[in-house]
Each structure stands twice: as C-alpha cells, then as structure tokens.
Amino acid sequence: MKTLEEILKFCEDVAFDLNFTHAKKWKEAKEGRVIVGYMPIYFPREIIHAAGGMAVGIFGGGDRKQIIKGDAYYQSYICHIPRSIMELVLDKHTDHFDGYIFPSICDVIRNLSGIFKQQKIGKFVKYMDFPQNFLPQIGGVFYQQEMEHVLKYIKEINGVEVTTEKLNHSIELYNKNRKMIEFIYNIRQEFPWRLSIVDVYHIIRAGTVITIEEHNAILETVCELIKQDIGAPQDKVKVIISGAFCEQPSVGLIKAVEEAGCYVVDDDYMLGSRMILGDINSKSENPLEAISNSYIKQSQFSSSIYDVHDPKEFRLAKIVKDRGADGVIFAAASFCDPSLLDAPIFQNAFNKLGIRYIAFQFSENINQYKVIKEQVGAFSDSIKLWEDEPIVAIS
Amino acid sequence: MAQEAQKERSMILQKEMIEGLFNDLGKAKETGKKVCYTFVPGNLSELIRTFDMLPVYPEINALQSAMRKKSASYIKEAERHAHSEDVCTYVKCDVGMMMKGNIGPTGEKIPEPDILLLSYTGCFTFLKWFETLKREYPNAKVIMVHTPYQENAKITPEMTQYMVKQFKEEVIPQMEAVTGIKYDEEKLKKILALSKEAEDWITKIFDTTKHRPSPIDAYFAGVYYIGPINIGFRGTQQAVDYYKELYKEIQERIRLGLGPITPEGEMKEEKYRLVVEGPPNWTSFREFWKIFYDMGAVIVASSYTKVGGVYDMGWRHDPSRPLESLSEYCMNCYTNLNIPQRIDLLSKCITDYAADGYVTNSIKSCNSFSAGQLGMMREIEDRLEVPVGFIESDLVDPRYFSYSNIKNRLESYFQMLEQRKIIHESEKV
Ligand code: SF4
Ligand code: SF4
Numbered sequence: 001m002k003t004l005e006e007i008l009k010f011c012e013d014v015a016f017d018l019n020f021t022h023a024k025k026w027k028e029a030k031e032g033r034v035i036v037g038y039m040p041i042y043f044p045r046e047i048i049h050a051a052g053g054m055a056v057g058i059f060g061g062g063d064r065k066q067i068i069k070g071d072a073y074y075q076s077y078i079c080h081i082p083r084s085i086m087e088l089v090l091d092k093h094t095d096h097f098d099g100y101i102f103p104s105i106c107d108v109i110r111n112l113s114g115i116f117k118q119q120k121i122g123k124f125v126k127y128m129d130f131p132q133n134f135l136p137q138i139g140g141v142f143y144q145q146e147m148e149h150v151l152k153y154i155k156e157i158n159g160v161e162v163t164t165e166k167l168n169h170s171i172e173l174y175n176k177n178r179k180m181i182e183f184i185y186n187i188r189q190e191f192p193w194r195l196s197i198v199d200v201y202h203i204i205r206a207g208t209v210i211t212i213e214e215h216n217a218i219l220e221t222v223c224e225l226i227k228q229d230i231g232a233p234q235d236k237v238k239v240i241i242s243g244a245f246c247e248q249p250s251v252g253l254i255k256a257v258e259e260a261g262c263y264v265v266d267d268d269y270m271l272g273s274r275m276i277l278g279d280i281n282s283k284s285e286n287p288l289e290a291i292s293n294s295y296i297k298q299s300q301f302s303s304s305i306y307d308v309h310d311p312k313e314f315r316l317a318k319i320v321k322d323r324g325a326d327g328v329i330f331a332a333a334s335f336c337d338p339s340l341l342d343a344p345i346f347q348n349a350f351n352k353l354g355i356r357y358i359a360f361q362f363s364e365n366i367n368q369y370k371v372i373k374e375q376v377g378a379f380s381d382s383i384k385l386w387e388d389e390p391i392v393a394i395s
Numbered sequence: 396m397a398q399e400a401q402k403e404r405s406m407i408l409q410k411e412m413i414e415g416l417f418n419d420l421g422k423a424k425e426t427g428k429k430v431c432y433t434f435v436p437g438n439l440s441e442l443i444r445t446f447d448m449l450p451v452y453p454e455i456n457a458l459q460s461a462m463r464k465k466s467a468s469y470i471k472e473a474e475r476h477a478h479s480e481d482v483c484t485y486v487k488c489d490v491g492m493m494m495k496g497n498i499g500p501t502g503e504k505i506p507e508p509d510i511l512l513l514s515y516t517g518c519f520t521f522l523k524w525f526e527t528l529k530r531e532y533p534n535a536k537v538i539m540v541h542t543p544y545q546e547n548a549k550i551t552p553e554m555t556q557y558m559v560k561q562f563k564e565e566v567i568p569q570m571e572a573v574t575g576i577k578y579d580e581e582k583l584k585k586i587l588a589l590s591k592e593a594e595d596w597i598t599k600i601f602d603t604t605k606h607r608p609s610p611i612d613a614y615f616a617g618v619y620y621i622g623p624i625n626i627g628f629r630g631t632q633q634a635v636d637y638y639k640e641l642y643k644e645i646q647e648r649i650r651l652g653l654g655p656i657t658p659e660g661e662m663k664e665e666k667y668r669l670v671v672e673g674p675p676n677w678t679s680f681r682e683f684w685k686i687f688y689d690m691g692a693v694i695v696a697s698s699y700t701k702v703g704g705v706y707d708m709g710w711r712h713d714p715s716r717p718l719e720s721l722s723e724y725c726m727n728c729y730t731n732l733n734i735p736q737r738i739d740l741l742s743k744c745i746t747d748y749a750a751d752g753y754v755t756n757s758i759k760s761c762n763s764f765s766a767g768q769l770g771m772m773r774e775i776e777d778r779l780e781v782p783v784g785f786i787e788s789d790l791v792d793p794r795y796f797s798y799s800n801i802k803n804r805l806e807s808y809f810q811m812l813e814q815r816k817i818i819h820e821s822e823k824v
Contacts, residue, residue: 073770075787077481077759082766106519110544111767114734118774127546127733132515132522132539133561139541142557306513306522308529308537332479337762340479341486341523345530347477 004225007218008199011206016251018065018088022210023056024096032158036150037094038101039085039109040246041302042272043128044291046280047147049170049212052160056097057208057272060084063250063367073115079335080363081247082112089121098157099124101150105246105304106338124153132306134296136289143292167287173212175279180219181207182274184226185266189323192238192263193231195222198255204270237326237383241267242316242346245302247333249362253369257329260373261380265323268300275300303338312342313349320355326383327356329376334361356383405641412623412633414501420449421503429509429574432528432535435703437516437542437725441586441630441712442566446574450627451505453524457488459500461677461791469495470792483520483760484792486527493531508532509573512566514540517702517730518763538569542725548736550726558722584714586630591711593624596638598706603645604695604748608665610648612655614694615684618675625703657688666691667812670744672698672737672771673756673764676788679796683788686802690809696744698737698764701729705740730763737767738774745779752812754784754805759795782815784808 014022020035027033034053038045045055061067061084069090070083088094099122102113113127128146131139151162181204188195203222207215239262248269257264277298284290299305301312320328330346332339343359350357358379360372423430431448433439435455443450460466469491470484476494478487492498499505511528515521529537540561543554567578600620604613611617620641628634648654654662658681669687671694676683687694701707705727713720725731732740745753755772757765769785776783786804789795 072773073767075757075759075765075769078762078766104544107762108766110519110546111734111762113546114737115767115770117733118735118738118770127544129543129546131557132541133557133565135564138557138560138564141560142543142553145553145557303523304519306526306539306541308526311530335481337482337520338523340482341520341527343479344473344477345527348530 002221004222004230007221008202011202011218014209015202015205016062016064017209018061018093020056020094020096020209023054026054026211027096032160034098034154034157035096036099036101036154037097037122039103039105039112040272041103041105041304042130042275043101043103044147044295045212046167046170046174046291047151047162047288048154049173050162050166051151051154052158053098053154054211055101055208057205058085058088058094058100059205059208059248060364061088062248062364063252067365077335078108079247079333080365081333082108084364085112086115089116097122099126099153102127104129106336108337109246123157126150126153130295130304134309136293136296140289140292140296143295144288147288147291164285164287168282168284170212171280171282171287171290173216175282177207177212177216177219178274178276179279180216180223183223184219187226188263189265191226191229191231191233192236192265193233194226194229195231196255197258197264197267198251201251201254201269204273207273208270235384236261236263237380238263238265238324239379240265240316240320240323240325240328241269241331242328243303243330243332243336243339243342244269244362245271245339247336247364249331250364250367252367253362253372256369256373257376260376262329262376265325266319271300271302275302303342311349313346316346317350317353317355327358327379329379330357330359332359332361334363403644405637405644408633408637408640409619409622412628412637413626416449416627417499417501417503420451420499420506423449423506430506431510431512432508432525433512433514434516434521435625436518436728436730437514437540438625438627438629438703439512439514439540439566439721439725440627441583441590442562442570442721443512443627444586444630445579445583446570446576448510448570448574451508452626453489453528454485455626456492456499456505457485457791458677460488460492461793462680463500464678465492466678466791467793481760483524484790486520486524488791489524490527493528508535510570511535511537512540513537514542514725516542516725516728517544520763536569536573538566540566540725542731545726545732545736548733550723554726555719555722558725559718562718562721580717583717587712587714587717587720589632589635590630591714593629593634593638594704594706594711596635596642597621597624600638600642600645601696601700601707603649604668604693606649608652608654608662609668609693609695609748610645610653610655612657612662612684612688612694613700614671614675614697615657615680615687616655617694617697617700621700621703655688655693657684659685659688662688662691662693664691665693667752667809668693668695668748668750669752669754670694670696670741670748670750671754671756672741672768674699674702674758674761674790675756676796677791678789678793679798682798683796683801686805690805692809695748695750698729698741701740703728705729705732708740734767734771738771738778741771742775742779745775745781750781751816752782752784752808753779754786754808757785757787759787759789760792761790782808782811
C-alpha cells in the first residue's frame with residue numbers, strides 16, 4: 001500500500017464495511033482477542049488495546065443500510081443513529097463483537113445501552129458514565145473506576161490482566177495517532193487542497209475499525225505524502241464544521257460542502273479520535289490516572305461535557321481564529337438534543353463576536369442535499385463578497 | 396378543578412404551601428434569602444432547606460405556564476432566538492418566559508438565581524438547560540452534582556462515594572459561600588427524618604389503588620399529589636401534614652366505596668385499570684384526562700409520579716446517613732434507572748395493581764423518557780401478555796397535542812380491552 005489513491009481506497013472500504021470484516025479477521029487470527037464496539041463520541045481505546053482487544057467504532061449504518069427492524073424501536077422524532085445501530089446488530093453485522101460500550105453523551109445513547117442489556121446483546125454492555133466533575137480526586141477517581149469496570153469485563157473474556165507497561169505502550173501508540181491526525185489538520189489549514197475533507201474523513205474513520213498499529217502506519221505515509229506540494233488551490237472560503245459529532249452525515253454530504261465552495265479546515269465528525277488535546281502521560285506509574293487526567297484537563301469541548309467553567313462558544317471561536325477560518329457551519333443531526341441545545345449558545349455568541357455562520361440539519365440516511373449545497377454555496381459567496389471585513393473579534 | 400371546587404382539606408393545604416413559596420420568592424430580595432434554581436428529578440430539597448434557600452423549579456414553571464395557556468408564546472419567543480423546534484419544550488418555555496420578563500405562574504416576577512443547582516439526574520437536557528441559563532445569569536453560581544446512572548441496575552459503593560465526595564468537597568462549600576450559612580448536619584438530619592415520614596405516607600397513598608374501585612387516579616391526580624414532595628416541601632412538617640390529610644381523605648373514599656375524583660366529579664364506574672408510562676401533556680391536560688375517565692379508565696400507577704423519587708420499592712431517606720442517603724435518592728429517581736429496571740418496575744405495578752392494560756404516552760421532545768419506550772412496551776407485552784396502547788403528545792407545546800388523533804387511538808385501545816375482557820370472562824365460564 002503505497003500511493004495515496006490506494007490508501008484512500010483501503011480506508012474508504014474498511015470505514016464503511018458494515019460487517020467489520022477487517023476486525024473480524026484480526027480477531028480470528030489469534031486466540032484471546034476481543035472486539036469491543038463503542039458508540040460515539042469518545043472512548044479511551046487505549047485500555048482495550050492494552051487488554052489485548054480492539055475497540056471498534058460503531059457510527060451507525062449511514063445511507064448504506066436500509067432500516068426495517070430499527071424503526072420498531074424508535075419513534076420518528078428520535079435521531080436516526082440508534083435505529084441503524086439496532087438494525088446492524090439485529091442483522092448480525094456485529095456478531096463477532098464481544099461487548100459494547102455506550103459513552104455517556106445523551107439520553108438516546110444511554111437508553112440504547114438499556115435496550116442492548118434487555119436484549120442480552122453481546123457478552124457485556126457497559127454504559128460508560130464519563131465524569132461531569134472535573135476534580136481529579138473526585139471525577140477523576142470515578143472515571144478510573146469506570147475504566148476498571150470495562151477491563152474487568154474483558155478479563156472475564158480473555159483472562160488478560162493489563163499492566164502498567166502495556167497501558168503505557170498503548171497510550172504511546174494513541175499519542176502518536178493523535179499527533180499525526182493533528183499534523184494532517186495543520187497541513188490542511190494552509191493547504192486544504194492537498195487532501196479533501198472526505199479523504200481526511202475516510203482516513204480517520206478507518207482508524208476506528210482497524211488496529212492502531214495499522215492506522216499509525218497509514219497515517220505515517222499520509223503525513224509524508226501531504227508534505228509534498230500536491231493538488232491545486234481553488235477559490236474557496238475556509239470553514240469549520242461543528243455539531244456533527246455523533247450521527248454522521250453521509251459521505252455525499254461531507255463532499256457537498258467542499259464542492260459548494262468551502263474548504264473544511266476543521267470539523268468534529270470524528271471528534272472521539274481527536275478528543276484529547278496533546279499527549280497523555282505515557283510514563284506514569286498509574287496510567288489509568290493519566291488517561292483520566294487527560295480527559296479532565298485536556299479534552300476538546302463537546303456538547304456532552306458540562307462546560308460553564310470553560311465556555312464552548314469561546315473555544316470554538318478560538319479554533320475559527322487559529323485555523324484562519326472565514327465562518328462556521330453548524331451541522332446537527334435531526335433531533336440531536338446535545339447539538340441542537342447548544343446551537344443558541346453558539347449562535348448568540350457568534351452574533352456578538354461577528355463570526356459568520358449558517359446552520360442546517362441532516363440525517364445519516366439522507367442522500368439528497370441540493371438545498372444544503374445551495375445554502376452552503378450562498379454562504380461561501382457571501383463571505384467572498386465581504387472578505388475584507390474582520391471577522392473574529394476575540395483575543 | 397372540580398377537586399378545588401370540592402375543597403378537600405388536603406387541596407387547601409397544598410394551595411397554601413405553594414402560594415407561601417411564591418410569596419417568599421417574591422420577597423426574597425427583602426428577606427435576603429438566596430434563590431436556588433434546580434430540577435425535580437434528583438432534587439436536593441433537604442440540602443437547599445438546610446441552607447435556608449428558596450427553590451425554583453423551572454420545569455414546574457413551564458408546566459404551570461402550559462396549564463395557563465402561556466407556553467405557546469414563550470416557546471415561540473425561544474424559537475425566535477435560535478432554539479430548535481425539536482428539543483425539550485420545557486427548556487424553551489422556561490427560556491421564553493425569562494425573555495419575556497420571568498413573570499411566574501402566579502403573576503409575580505421570579506427572582507434571579509443565586510445558585511443554579513444542577514443535580515442532573517436521568518436527563519442530559521438539564522445540563523444543556525443550565526448551560527443556557529448560566530449565560531443569561533452570569534452572576535449565578537452553578538453547582539454541578541453528577542448523578543451516576545444505574546447502568547448495571549444497581550448502586551455500587553463507588554457511585555455513592557463519588558456523589559458524597561461531590562457533596563463534601565464541592566456542593567456544600569459552595570452553598571456555604573453563597574449563603575454565608577455554615578453547614579449544619581444536625582439540621583439536615585432533622586429535615587431528612589421528615590422526608591422519610593412524607594415518603595412513607597406517599598407510598599401508602601399510591602398503594603391505595605389496589606382497592607377496587609381505585610379511590611384515586613395515580614397519574615392525572617397523581618401529578619398533584621407529588622407536588623409537595625417534589626417541589627421543595629419534602630423534609631417539612633407541612634408536607635407530612637398534607638400527606639397525612641390526603642391519606643385520611645382517601646381512606647374515607649375507600650370506606651364509602653368511591654372511585655377517583657375527576658374535574659367533572661366522581662368517576663362512576665371503573666371499567667379499566669391502566670398503568671401509564673411517560674409524562675402527561677400539560678397544554679390540554681383536562682381534555683386528555685377526560686378521554687380516560689369518560690371511558691371509565693383509571694390509572695392505577697404511573698412512571699411519571701416516580702420522576703422525583705421511587706419510594707415504592709422501599710427506599711427512604713435515612714437521617715443516620717445524610718449525604719449517602721441524598722446520593723442514593725438522586726440515583727434512584729425513575730429516569731436514572733436503566734431500561735430493564737424500568738421494565739421491571741412497570742411490570743410490578745401492572746401485577747401489583749391488577750392493571751388491565753399498559754399505555755405509553757410518548758413525549759415528542761423528551762428523549763429521557765421516550766428513547767427506548769417502544770422496546771419497553773414490547774417486552775412488557777410479551778412478559779405479561781397485557782394489551783399495550785401507544786399515543787404521542789408533548790409536554791408544553793400545544794402544536795403537538797392532536798386531540799382527535801389521541802382520542803381515536805385510545806378508543807381503539809379501549810375496544811381492544813373490552814374484547815379481551817369478554818374473552819376472559821367467557822374463558823372463566
Ligand atoms: S445523534 Fe445526538 S441525540 Fe442522537 S444519539 Fe447521537 S448525540 Fe444522541
Ligand atoms: S427532556 Fe424530559 S426529562 Fe429532560 S428536562 Fe425535558 S422533559 Fe424533563
């Protein structure tokens with residue numbers, strides 16, 4: 001696997017393989033391997049790796065899975081992702097998974113964990129309650145207990161006892177992973193034409209369904225390739241996408257935004273893979289504490305993290321400024337409470353800060369986006385028209 | 396309501412309590428009492444009272460606004476300010492009310508919060524709600540209490556310790572700082588003893604639906620009964636007196652063989668006994684209730700009356716373990732139970748109260764309740780072979796209450812119940 005085209009093809013194929021065949025083969029290759037499916041947004045995959053397992057992201061069926069059974073579980077006014085997850089599971093796409101993790105992001109995901117429990121899906125179902133208390137001695141300790149709980153489940157399956165060394169090694173691998181992903185975003189900030197946002201998306205999403213070692217190898221090659229002056233710049237404005245951190249828009253929609261005249265220089269599509277900012281201490285005597293501290297002190301802002309001590313609107317405004325973006329596109333999954341409830345907070349602040357934005361809603365299974373494309377196109381045109389105006393008025 | 400017209404003593408007591416609270420809130424500036432906004436599920440009334448604060452419950456204001464037909468304009472106001480059509484309408488009603496001057500249900504201005512006590516139990520929207528309010532009230536102190544979810548159907552010692560540590564290291568010191576009052580554990584213990592007493596009484600009250608006819612409706616009237624225990628009076632002698640009085644009145648109804656009181660007087664014939672899951676609709680509360688009592692349906696148990704605490708499984712506040720007990724209380728509220736626990740609890744209600752059917756009122760904008768309800772319904776149907784009914788409405792947004800739709804669905808449901816009764820009776824013969 002050498003050329004960028006080959007890499008991108010591989011990433012797209014594995015990222016959207018609804019049978020998670022790559023992970024299945026990996027598991028079958030050696031006794032004692034476990035697969036743990038996790039839902040958005042974030043989960044500390046390091047701990048699964050250290051326990052001889054593979055954490056596999058489950059981001060719904062997108063526009064590639066017809067929903068029949070899932071609709072019987074969810075009313076029309078609930079977002080789409082839980083029904084497509086149910087469909088995948090009931091259609092046995094995840095039969096080789098040992099357990100499932102439901103990070104605490106919203107009531108829908110939380111209650112979905114209960115449906116899994118009730119239906120006895122998998123060997124274990126863990127709703128992972130991330131702390132909303134950010135003191136290491138309180139929330140941090142609780143978070144470590146949550147991680148220990150997950151490790152206990154895995155040990156019951158494969159008998160693996162995680163050690164400090166193993167955990168620190170896993171942390172190192174994920175630190176490297178995050179660093180390279182950030183490198184890609186940093187390059188794209190200046191040269192967004194070198195790699196389209198869809199390509200970035202495929203590459204990062206692939207990382208949620210293959211091993212960290214394989215993903216790091218891919219990232220290394222990609223990082224090398226995009227150091228070169230490839231592609232040609234186009235007359236597009238730079239935008240940030242915010243609010244699509246759980247249910248994912250279809251690839252066509254991700255593409256449509258760039259086709260409509262915007263370079264997406266940052267986004268939260270695959271927020272979990274980028275949640276921790278900077279490295280996690282990989283030399284600690286207590287690696288679970290290190291992971292916990294990183295979540296408490298170095299997390300990206302998120303709609304599922306209580307934020308009043310560090311308001312998210314200013315954090316997003318800072319990203320806009322740092323990335324030299326011209327505006328923000330708020331893209332929320334329809335009926336997504338966390339995203340939609342945050343919208344007025346962002347928008348009221350951005351009105352005051354003079355940051356341009358538009359907002360639309362999507363559903364993972366919608367592949368008609370003419371209206372959205374027009375809206376984005378008009379947004380890009382309006383920015384070009386006013387390009388001399390200062391936009392971000394924050395320090 | 397007709398109940399008010401009949402002026403049972405318990406109703407007068409409740410009215411006095413609520414009026415008293417709003418009067419105190421109106422005078423908070425003069426009296427120097429601090430005002431604490433908080434939520435019903437996982438409400439820490441006893442702690443608020445220990446610090447002599449006055450509670451404000453935004454959800455209660457929202458539902459009262461709906462009953463007084465004011466919610467539509469508040470919601471519109473919020474939607475004009477970027478609030479989505481599809482999120483919890485309590486939030487929008489509250490935000491809209493604030494934007495329009497924060498005039499509360501009694502016509503008096505509700506004072507601004509000194510504390511936003513975010514004991515977020517069983518619902519993520521609470522968190523977003525107070526993030527929104529914090530931007531409007533920058534001087535208010537936000538105190539977060541993270542209640543771990545009963546994901547594994549139990550409360551572990553670690554979960555309790557996590558909460559107790561939050562109380563000791565964060566909540567109490569911050570309350571002390573805002574109120575200038577030192578934490579007095581003895582005072583809290585006394586309050587908790589009264590909470591326990593009120594909880595005993597309310598459990599007995601909801602247990603009276605075992606009688607035939609049921610002397611009360613545990614949903615439509617139940618929402619009034621849970622008022623005092625949920626909105627700040629748990630832990631007071633007033634609440635104990637209220638529940639004692641209410642129990643006495645219900646006993647009298649049992650003695651006389653009477654059914655529940657409805658807005659149109661006594662329900663004459665009890666034809667169907669139902670368990671209801673989900674909050675009620677508030678904008679057309681009476682019309683909604685009427686569909687049931689016109690058909691002779693009485694609700695013998697409901698999940699909604701357990702949002703502010705589940706007492707019927709024997710749990711009580713315990714003065715000898717004050718902070719542990721506050722923690723357990725929060726973790727035990729209905730929406731903090733996992734789905735299998737909810738199913739078990741509702742199944743127990745159906746069995747214990749000999750219900751003929753199970754009805755889900757699915758609230759469009761409340762994922763905490765609604766997400767998972769269909770799966771619960773199927774499981775209950777399979778497990779107990781009880782006829783299940785399903786309707787959809789909203790809490791406080793009148794746009795989402797379709798009277799004819801709900802009526803049609805319920806009528807078909809009652810027909811099904813009727814047929815089933817006939818079959819059962821013929822089988823007995
Ligand atoms: S899309 Fe939003 S509401 Fe739906 S599960 Fe994800 S975070 Fe929750
Ligand atoms: S979403 Fe439901 S539980 Fe949460 S605040 Fe709204 S009505 Fe209450």
